[in-house]
Structure formats: structure tokens, C-alpha cells
Amino acid sequence: MDFNLSKEQLLIQRMARDFAEKYIEPVAEQIDQENKIPEDILKGLAELDLFGIPFPEEYGGADGGYDGYVLAMEQIGKVSGGIAMTLSAHSLALSALSVFGTEEQKQKYMVPGCKGTDILSFAFTEPATGSDPKQITTTAVKDGDHYIINGTKRFISNANWPGAMILFATDDESGRPSGFIVDKNCEGYSISEPWDKMGMHGGMLLDVYMKDVKVPAKNLLAGPGMGYPILQLGISYGKVGVSSTALGGMVAAFEEGLKYAKEKMHRDKPISRFQSIQLKIADMAIKCEAARWLTYRLGYLANDVKDPRQFAKEAALTKTFVCETAVEVTRLAMDIHGSYGLMNDYKVSRMWRDVIIGPQIEGVADMQKMIVAGLTLAD
Amino acid sequence: MNIVVAMKQIPDLQQIRIRNRQPVLDNVPLTMGDIDKNALEAGVNLRDEHGGKVIVLSAGNEDVEDTVKEALAAGADEAFLVIDDSLDGAESGTIANVLATSVKQIEEPSLILFGEGSGDNYSGQVGSRVAEILNLPQVSFASSIEIKENQAVVTRVLEDGDEIVQVDLPAVVSVLANINEPRIPSVTQILKAGRKPMEVLELGELKVDAGKDLVITESNLAPETERKKVVVKSVDELIQALTTEGYVGR
Incomplete structure (x- = not known):
């Protein structure tokens, strides 16, 4: 049993601390007041690979492991809960893609996510349910080589940023929840104003409305009923x-x-x-x-x-x-x-x-x- | 153009605690000196502009093999290390001898960069000593470096103004902390640092007389002085006390 961090882990920790203290701390109050992360901070996070620490290099990640990820996230979270929340929700969606995605899905959606040009979302919660998959009302109806998705998702992090959303809907074939990869700026996708939550400002929670959103069948994640x-x-x-x-x-x-x-x-x-x-x-x-x-x-x-x-x-x-x-x-x-x-x-x-x-x-x-x-x- | 950047392994100053007026160095992570990082950044920028390689040069105990990854992550291409326990805390003359002998083994260095002073002792001697040993021109207190053909144009910051110096290459230049803002390496750069070329020599292989002089810092704190305490209850008593002590009415 060895509780010492390796040199690389120490450097990842210091990198995140240096960036957080030098660049985020001076604007942390501003982020809290404006509920908005400045563009140059997002750019800096991307340059340091903080959008894709644990994911493989072949999908745009840094291959730094989840152990490297926790060390960096701790340092970011120390200075801005909102920025850490944004990265956390984004990484959650990437993790699901990384485990369940096909090679084509990973190349298409993980690479821009890990590079920070896209910020991903994970959409399960609905107005009537937060944790029970049996209660979701969003539907996906197969129509040829597409699914037509209708429904409302609640408190969805990063729904305002371009990129992929891992969305859960009951598909009409299996009758069970399935996961779909939805492009957030597709037709029929719209969002609410951000919720005025009490803290973690900068990290935004929004409602998402899907009206006849047409998703290619190949964007089904891991097969029908695998939600x-x-x-x-x-x-x-x-x-x-x-x-x-x-x-x-x-x-x-x-x-x-x-x-x-x-x-x-x-x-x-x-x-x-x-x-x-x-x-x-x-x-x-x-x-x-x-x-x-x-x-x-x-x-x-x-x-x-x-x-x-x-x-x-x-x-x-x-x-x-x-x-x-x-x-x-x-x-x-x-x-x-x-x-x-x-x-x-x-x-x-x-x-x-x-x-x-x-x-x-x-x-x-x-x-x-x-x-x-x-x-x-x-x- | 090959650029050598000399860097010193020091304890992370932010994590040193003082106990009984002595620095406690046990379990303090090692790092490269702050101004050394400015020298590295200057070297990396010049390499990006003019091509060539940046070679980090460091001498210290065996931990330096791990510590140098910081420099390799921050843009250096290669490392040249001299390892020996006796180099840990060695005095400036010894280190200068070791570094100067090492520079001779590096392929055609055009520029040898130093931080103006090390992060721990800040003696500021090693750069000048290396230049003297190698019989190279030296420019200190650099706030900018430009390369023009086979010369370096260096701005020096002095007390009464700036001085612009033109010097033939190869040359030794020591930089100030305000020459640049060292980059923060990305996760990928950190993880790939350990895979960059590293030449590691034992001190014995270098065939240099390193000497055995050590620098031991007893304490940098001001000496404690006994202070006399006089308590007064009124201005009259205060004047009386100051007069008695000889501070007023002399």
C-alpha cells in the first residue's frame, strides 16, 4: 500500500492548482455574480486537456486516468464550484460514451469533447422523476433509420453548449429506457433560461425541450433497452x-x-x-x-x-x-x-x-x- | 540552434515549514527553481522561433531524474543530468565546474541560459562561473533576448536604466523573473515528459573535480533580540520612562 503520489500525479495536481489560482481565482467572484464562465477560461481549460483527462488519446483524451482527474478536479473545485461542475457533467457524458459507444460514435463525439470544442451533457432527469428509470416519459419512436424523440428534460448541465447529449428515452421497440446521442443544436431541440440556483454559479442547469427531434438510429447507444x-x-x-x-x-x-x-x-x-x-x-x-x-x-x-x-x-x-x-x-x-x-x-x-x-x-x-x-x- | 537551460532542483518553497527556526525539509516535494522556469520559457520560445533543441542541464541527487520531468513537460526536448548525492547542497563553485564540464559534452550549444539566482540560496554565482570556466561572454539581468544571425541582443535591467547588449554566440545569459510568464504544461505534456530523451551520468563518469564543499543554511531569520518591556499609565510616565532610557531630553 503506497499513498504517495507519483511525479506525474503531483505535476497534474500542480498544473490544475496553478491554473486555478492564477487564472480562475481572479474571476471567481465575477463568475459567481454573472453565472457565466469567461471564454478565455474555457480556452485555458481546453489547452491544458482538462476536458478529457481520463480518456484515451485515440479519442482526444490525455490518458491521465481517473486518478489524475480527481487530483485536477479537486484543485479546480477549490476555486470555482461552477467550473468544476461543468467539467464533471461533461466528463460523465464522455465516460458513458467511452464505455458504451461504438468506434464511430467515439470518434465523432468524444474527440471534440475531450478537446474542449464541445461540452457534453447527460440528460436523464425529467420534471416528474430524478432517479427512477421507469418513470421517464420522454419517448423515442423508430421511424425507418431514425428515432423521433419527444419530451422534456430537467436540470440538465451544459445544455446550452454545443456538443453531444446522452439522452434517455423509452423506445417503442423495447418498451424500456434507451440511451441516445443527440446533437444539441439539432432541429426541434430548445432550452429554457438557466435555473437560478443558489450556488455553483457558472455551471448552468437548464430544461431541455425536444419536439420531434430526429436522431439517426446509429446514434442509439449500446442497443435498445440498454438505458x-x-x-x-x-x-x-x-x-x-x-x-x-x-x-x-x-x-x-x-x-x-x-x-x-x-x-x-x-x-x-x-x-x-x-x-x-x-x-x-x-x-x-x-x-x-x-x-x-x-x-x-x-x-x-x-x-x-x-x-x-x-x-x-x-x-x-x-x-x-x-x-x-x-x-x-x-x-x-x-x-x-x-x-x-x-x-x-x-x-x-x-x-x-x-x-x-x-x-x-x-x-x-x-x-x-x-x-x-x-x-x-x-x- | 541548441539551447542549454541550467536548472536547479530545490525543495518546493511553498511547502517548507519552519520549526525551531530551522526549515523542515523532510517529505517536502522537490521542484525546479522559479527563475529557472523563466529561463526555460525563454529557451523554449527562442527554439520555437529559430528551431533547434532545448536541453535541460541539471546536477543533483538521484531525485533529479524525476524532478526534471517538470522541465520536459514545460517544453524542453532533452535532459542532461549529472547525479551524485554529494551534489545535493554543493556550493556554487562545485556546481559550476560540473555544469561547465557537462556543457562541453552537449552538441554545439549556442546559448546557455540560467535563472538570475537559484530558488533556494539565490547566490547568483553559477552562471558567471560557468561563463568564466568556458571562456564565453556572459550577459546578466536579462529582460529580453533576441537572436540575430550569430548574435544575441539582450536587454539588461540595471538600477538606473536598461542596457542593450549585443553579444556573439555561444554565450551565457542569466534572466530575470520578469522576462516572461512560464507556461503551465498540459496533462498530455506532463504524461509524455518521462518519454523524452534523458542522458544521465554519474559524477564519476564526468571526470570533474567536484570538491566537497557544502552550503549549509543555518537560518535566514533575523536574530532574536531581547526587548525591554516598560508599562506606563500616563503620558507623564511615558516621558519619564523615555527620559530615563535616554531617548528624549538628551
Whole structure:
């Protein structure tokens, strides 16, 4: 057992940290206020291969593994939850394509995705369901060598960017959910205004409306009725990104709380000298360390998934723990700030608005616990 | 045009803690010096403009084989390394001897670039010493370098103004930190760095007298001084105290 990072892993971590601190941090507040990622930041992310870290070189990726991916995402998430969320949702769609796509599909849709010219989406959730495949109402009707898709998708990340969307619809042949690759600027595709969510600004959630969208039959992913396996494994990979984002957010909050504790004076002493503050610092340190290694481990496991069910359990328990812990750590950091922590002038308040989103996205925490319990009892 | 960039392996300064007034270096990751990265960036830009190769030259303990990947990721084409535990912390004269002997083994270098000072000791001596040993012209404090035929036109930043120097190649140039903004390598560049050519020599193979002098930094902190504490309760008492101490009324 060796917990040391290799030189390459250290360099990937430092690369992401340098880019985040030098280029994202100065505009992080602006991103939060405008809910928009500046073009030059997206360009920079693409130049550094951050849109395709874990994917094979033959499909435009950097071959850096999911272990490299978690290290980079943690650093991006430390500075901007919204940018990390954008990359995470994009990588989730790429992961599904990477596992289930044909050679032709991968060449056509993964290459521009990994290069960052396209930003991909993964569209399962609908107004009436977030996690239950049996409840989806979007339909795909076979019509010669095409499918005609109708329906509405809700809270879809990156739906405003050009690129592929992995979309789930019940196809009329199998009667079960299937996955389709939909080009986001095709005829019949339209989007809502972005939802005005409380945090992770810059990462946009939109509703997607599909009216008689014509998708070539060759864009069916992995065959009719294969929606559930795609969803299960895709979302598991998605949790690698969400966990890394939450880890970054919590580490940032920890550092912010620690800094404040050392600077804020009370009766001529920094408040870090008081035991009640020290207990909070200890709790934050313990939680960050546990979350960090659980997340890194998930990245390592994602490199070689042999059993999708087992991986689903590992991903669910990691995502649940890390996202919930991120909320706890950030709450402690806010408590150290006292009333100042409630003020938008203080970074910790933005951090709180970002991390509180983690337990709800990519599968709500209670649903993740049901996955963990179900698979644990079945073992 | 082959460009040699000398880089020094140092502990990552951001991660050093001070305990009992001493730097704690255990488990601190190693990196290349900050201004060395500026020198590398300058070399890579000149190579992109004029062709040729950038060869990173470094001397240190065996960890330098791993550390040099940073430079190879950031655009260098090859590495030339001299490895020996005795080179870790060796003084400037020793290192200059080793580097100058190494430069002689590199194919036709036109330019040998240094950072103005190393990231740890910042003695700023090695570039000048190497130029002297190799009997090459040297330009220091460079804020820009242009190559025109077989000459380098270098802008030097001095206290009372800039100086533009024209110098025949090959030459040694040491650069300032503000000469450029070092690039951040991409994931692909990082992962491919280890596959670039690397010539690694043991110190014994180089046939150079490295000497045994070491630089030991005891502490760079200002010495602690005992301060006298006098508590006063009024301005009158303050004046009285200052007068007693001889600070007023002299």
C-alpha cells in the first residue's frame, strides 16, 4: 500500500492548482455574480486537456486516468464550484460514451469533447422523476433509420453548449429506457433560461425541450433497452467528478476557516488560541483527510471497473460521504467566521452556497444510501 | 540552434515549514527553481522561433531524474543530468565546474541560459562561473533576448536604466523573473515528459573535480533580540520612562 503520489500525479495536481489560482481565482467572484464562465477560461481549460483527462488519446483524451482527474478536479473545485461542475457533467457524458459507444460514435463525439470544442451533457432527469428509470416519459419512436424523440428534460448541465447529449428515452421497440446521442443544436431541440440556483454559479442547469427531434438510429447507444446499465455506470463515473468537486470545496472552506481563525483577534489573541475554535479546526482537518482519501480511492477504482455493481456502491458511498462532509466542514468554517460568515463579502459564504448543492445532485444523498444498503445486503 | 537551460532542483518553497527556526525539509516535494522556469520559457520560445533543441542541464541527487520531468513537460526536448548525492547542497563553485564540464559534452550549444539566482540560496554565482570556466561572454539581468544571425541582443535591467547588449554566440545569459510568464504544461505534456530523451551520468563518469564543499543554511531569520518591556499609565510616565532610557531630553 503506497499513498504517495507519483511525479506525474503531483505535476497534474500542480498544473490544475496553478491554473486555478492564477487564472480562475481572479474571476471567481465575477463568475459567481454573472453565472457565466469567461471564454478565455474555457480556452485555458481546453489547452491544458482538462476536458478529457481520463480518456484515451485515440479519442482526444490525455490518458491521465481517473486518478489524475480527481487530483485536477479537486484543485479546480477549490476555486470555482461552477467550473468544476461543468467539467464533471461533461466528463460523465464522455465516460458513458467511452464505455458504451461504438468506434464511430467515439470518434465523432468524444474527440471534440475531450478537446474542449464541445461540452457534453447527460440528460436523464425529467420534471416528474430524478432517479427512477421507469418513470421517464420522454419517448423515442423508430421511424425507418431514425428515432423521433419527444419530451422534456430537467436540470440538465451544459445544455446550452454545443456538443453531444446522452439522452434517455423509452423506445417503442423495447418498451424500456434507451440511451441516445443527440446533437444539441439539432432541429426541434430548445432550452429554457438557466435555473437560478443558489450556488455553483457558472455551471448552468437548464430544461431541455425536444419536439420531434430526429436522431439517426446509429446514434442509439449500446442497443435498445440498454438505458439502465448506461445510467447506472455513467452516473457512477459522474460521482467521481462530483466527489472531487465537493472535496475541493471543503478543502477551500477549511483553509478559509483556518486563515480567519489565525487572523481574527479577541482579547489580544487570535481566536485559534481558544479551545472551542481548535475543536472546530480539528473536526475540519479530520473530515477533509477522510474525504480526500476516499475520493482519491474512487479515482483509482474508476481506472479499472471490473464489476459495475460494486463500483456503483463505491461511487455512491464516496459521493454521499464527501458531499455531506463538505457541507459539515463548510458549516464549521462559517461558524469560525461568526456573523461575518453570513456576509457575501466573505468567501466562505459563496463556498457554503456551492457545497450545499453537492448532496442533491448526481443522485440525492438518500437515494445513494439506498444503493449502498441494497448492494451491501445483496453481497 | 541548441539551447542549454541550467536548472536547479530545490525543495518546493511553498511547502517548507519552519520549526525551531530551522526549515523542515523532510517529505517536502522537490521542484525546479522559479527563475529557472523563466529561463526555460525563454529557451523554449527562442527554439520555437529559430528551431533547434532545448536541453535541460541539471546536477543533483538521484531525485533529479524525476524532478526534471517538470522541465520536459514545460517544453524542453532533452535532459542532461549529472547525479551524485554529494551534489545535493554543493556550493556554487562545485556546481559550476560540473555544469561547465557537462556543457562541453552537449552538441554545439549556442546559448546557455540560467535563472538570475537559484530558488533556494539565490547566490547568483553559477552562471558567471560557468561563463568564466568556458571562456564565453556572459550577459546578466536579462529582460529580453533576441537572436540575430550569430548574435544575441539582450536587454539588461540595471538600477538606473536598461542596457542593450549585443553579444556573439555561444554565450551565457542569466534572466530575470520578469522576462516572461512560464507556461503551465498540459496533462498530455506532463504524461509524455518521462518519454523524452534523458542522458544521465554519474559524477564519476564526468571526470570533474567536484570538491566537497557544502552550503549549509543555518537560518535566514533575523536574530532574536531581547526587548525591554516598560508599562506606563500616563503620558507623564511615558516621558519619564523615555527620559530615563535616554531617548528624549538628551
